[in-house]
Amino acid sequence: MTDFLPFALPDLGEEEIAEVLHSLRSGWLTTGPKAKRFEEEFAEFIGTGVEAIAVNSATAGLHLALEAAGIGPGDEVISTPYTFTSTSEVVRYLNADPVFVDIDPVTFNLDPERIEAAITPRTKAIVPVHFAGLACDMARILEIAQRHGLKVIEDAAHALPTTCGGQLVGSLGSDATVYSFYATKTITTGEGGMVVTRDAEMARRCRVMRLHGISRDAFDRYTSTKPAWHYEVVAPGCKYNMTDIAASIGIHQLKKAWRFQKRRCEMAARYDEAFADLPVTLPPKPHGADIHAWHLYVLRLADAAPVDRDRFIELMSGKGIGCSVHFIPLHLHPYWSDRYALKPDSFPIALDSYRRAVSLPLFTKMTDADQQRVIDATRSILAC
Template identity: 35%
Template sequence: MKVPMLDLTEQYQQLRPEILAALEEVMSSAHFILGNNVKKLENDIAAYSNVKHGIGVANGSDALHISLLACGVGPGDEVIVPAFTFFATAGAVARAGATPVFVDIDPRTYNIDPLKIEEAITEKTKAIIPVHLYGQMADMDKIKEIADRHQLYIIEDAAQAIGAKYKGKTVGELGTTACYSFFPTKNLGAYGDGGMIVTNDDEIAEKMRVLRVHGSKPKYYHHVLGYNSRLDELQAAILNVKFPHLDDWSKLRIEKANVYTEMLKELEGVVTTPYIEEHNYHIFHQYTIRVQNRNELQKFLSDQGVSTMVYYPKPLHLQPVFEHLGYKEGDLPETEKAAEEVISLPMFPELKLEQQEYVVSKIKEFYAK
């Protein structure tokens, strides 16, 4: 059996008539940039996030970068980020001219450890970027308390967490801004790049709208240096078709996660299944386990037709591009340990029970040897 990490073909076939009709409507209108589809999606995602403003941008990386700039982050500033995340989290900080300050993670959730944030704060610290990794929100009460006390911005990296909740609050409600990615593999994915920022702050929202159109307001009048970073009207049309299904897809992901967890119980001690904080609603962008002999397991599963991914094998504080910051192996032990042990199993709403059974049977076969 072949089990892909992600298969978008069945989802497309289910939505094909609606998607083609939406694309035809855009093509017929000949309105391709910042039209009604973008406005509708911005309004719907903002309402879904329980905030006032949605600002569509070209991708999730730009969402982070533009958020930082709108909060006034720049050269000489420091921004606290976890080292266990996709490169864009820290890359956006560096692109803004600021310095990423890496801190360790909670080994159970893989999210930033609030206890480590406090000790990393200096007089140069301007913001914190908590990443809601794999679809579970970080410990936002503690992060918010620290941020409020030190007067820091919170920019939520929610690229993997649209629909996640923390103590009944949604992504976006507890930060200054929150950043979504609509990369095709995401829970709400476009058919190309796309991103969005949500916020309750009127002034920051206006700054971000200006920054995404070359810093112009009105058109052709530029008071700040901005970027060309707009969510495409065609992608917004696709996302508008998909968005009403998001909550159902999240429930299906949770069902698949529960199946994996139940089937992997007998490997306890060898395989550590995801830990979910009791107050969290985890939407399982990824189903990530800790294992012994990770690299050997991954190769074995690949040979058996099972696709897996390692998010992320090289922590950010040890990446060559950040060498000048002076971090070394051993500085962030939990991050480094996770990078050696985690592996993500196939996860998508259309995943079949027999596919999951096959995946788990092959994991058991590997450890039986």
């Protein structure tokens, strides 16, 4: 029987394993020197004088960034329904309300042309999501935000490394950018995330709030050469810090980020060539010379396809290949639809894209033979 090819697997080497073992043997397991080093190297990777704050998930990072931006009860935050629920659930943590705007029909990203119509006196921020690793139209979004006095917090869970206008996402002038290092992402720490900002006050607030609202990091207190047992709780914070064990993985994953991106780009190009004659819409490409992180490779099945999306996934599974769907739009989930009286056709482009979309396996541990299996299976189902 052919082995099952999963939708995604992390790509870990002996370097990550050795670094984790070093942390275990050092006795410093929680936030410590490795987390600090990962932050410093990540900030250097972005390369624009930013500060980086390591956290235990991108969800935590989005929560901290929005809180540091002053989002609170009664405020509105404009974002997309075409994302995972964490993008908007963090808005609710702060007793604010997400306001959804439909996506661009080509890119899957938040449509800038629809943002201004959604702005009200309660609007305080915009959260664009760089879907699949393709940058949003950040120049337009930032221009709108500046004109209306709004904060911009980028959800870059898919977007490392991604560029927009020749600059890395994270260096584009938004108030903060948040990355994910979940097991399926372009680099991983197992669970983890990073907040990046140029705003020193936002960075300070995120650091305080990620660890119970305590005014000093545990690492700083426990490594001081003088007695440093005293601390102050200055706010009702959270428990969002990254462990040194997780950071040990991230340190070496970050060194591989450009190599991983190059491999993902090569695989995406191979898929494009193989599927060009099928009844599908291929994933959108970056503008000009910009870089796509290719976290996901998403096909949209055309009306002429011999099967619908759900049947396609079933048939692929029968051939031993795992696929996924990114995403079930938020307005189709009971919590969001009930709370905000949303209907399936409230966002027709997101709805149509979802009904057609399937994410094929795309991860750097895949061999050429693995990818050929996916190509052959896809063609056997969709070739008319």
